[in-house]
Amino acid sequence: MDTLKERFLGKQYDPFTVDVEKGRITQFANSIGEENPIHFDIDAAKSAGYRAIPAPLTFAYSITMDAGQSFNVLEDMAVDKNKAVHGEQGFTYHTDICAGDTITGQQTIVDIYDKKNGALIFVVTETKLSNQNGEPVTDLHSVIVIRNS
Amino acid sequence: MTDNDNFADIENGASIPPLSRGPISRTQLALFAGASGDHNPIHLDDDIARAGGLDGVIVHGMLMMAVLGQMLTSWASQARVKKFSSRFAAMALPGDTIVCSGVVKGKREENGERLADLEIKAENQNGDALLKGTATVVIG
Numbered sequence A: 001m002d003t004l005k006e007r008f009l010g011k012q013y014d015p016f017t018v019d020v021e022k023g024r025i026t027q028f029a030n031s032i033g034e035e036n037p038i039h040f041d042i043d044a045a046k047s048a049g050y051r052a053i054p055a056p057l058t059f060a061y062s063i064t065m066d067a068g069q070s071f072n073v074l075e076d077m078a079v080d081k082n083k084a085v086h087g088e089q090g091f092t093y094h095t096d097i098c099a100g101d102t103i104t105g106q107q108t109i110v111d112i113y114d115k116k117n118g119a120l121i122f123v124v125t126e127t128k129l130s131n132q133n134g135e136p137v138t139d140l141h142s143v144i145v146i147r148n149s
Numbered sequence B: 001m002t003d004n005d006n007f008a009d010i011e012n013g014a015s016i017p018p019l020s021r022g023p024i025s026r027t028q029l030a031l032f033a034g035a036s037g038d039h040n041p042i043h044l045d046d047d048i049a050r051a052g053g054l055d056g057v058i059v060h061g062m063l064m065m066a067v068l069g070q071m072l073t074s075w076a077s078q079a080r081v082k083k084f085s086s087r088f089a090a091m092a093l094p095g096d097t098i099v100c101s102g103v104v105k106g107k108r109e110e111n112g113e114r115l116a117d118l119e120i121k122a123e124n125q126n127g128d129a130l131l132k133g134t135a136t137v138v139i140g
Helices: A002-008 A022-032 A041-046 A059-066 A074-077 B026-036 B046-051 B061-075
Strands: A017-018 A084-091 A102-115 A120-130 A136-147 B015-021 B079-087 B098-110 B113-123 B129-137
Touching: A002 A074, A002 A102, A017 B129, A022 A059, A022 B026, A041 B129, A059 A102, A059 A120, A059 A136, A059 B026, A074 A102, A074 A120, A074 A136, A084 B061, B015 B061, B015 B129, B026 B061, B061 B098, B061 B113, B079 B113
Parallel strands: none
Antiparallel strands: A017 A102, A084 A136, A084 B079, A102 A120, A120 A136, B015 B098, B079 B129, B098 B113, B113 B129
């Protein structure tokens, strides 16, 4: 645990870039049962005040998945994926992610701690996403729980 | 805009309008896997899920959270949501319904904006906790 902390606390992974396509947003919205026309129809989005079709609230996590950011930490720590679960997910929103955006991001390990005398290890990461204009769009806060056996 | 009628005047302790989605089908899990980019086979393939010690495929945690997010944006327009987080308390299975609810825990002002802090949750059709979360929404 201490070695893990020494090696990984504060580690920053390489920046990544993901293009957000309209078709992907509408597929995502369909697959979650979303019914709001702002995610399907550009006119509905614009009349609701959005500059283009906005991504639903949790889509930012898929951007990080596309960039391989959910498993790279486990691979880096040489942890078996079957021993890890997604314990908690948080989002802080600055402005919308819309179809046509190019999103860049970078993930940092911000905390590592254990519970139950080391039987569970918690790895907390923060990924900050910004758009093609350099504006921050969403910060993701992820907690990965690893069974240490 | 898409704000709900009782939106800006909501009081401490008041419930926000609940939202449910389900029953969740295996087809929906397949569509969400493709659309979300989470291709982990424990959501798609019973054999692999059983080999991992489960009884069968389970619902993606992020699909449950996406449903919880829809409760927020059905009440307040999306641009008003400042923070949204949840802890994954338990697994949901195909056939389960995701039942979301929330309560206003406090109202405050920050940088000239009126904010409401919410306690939100998702349960299955039997009332078992799936997600426990919080959100902060601009109400004025």
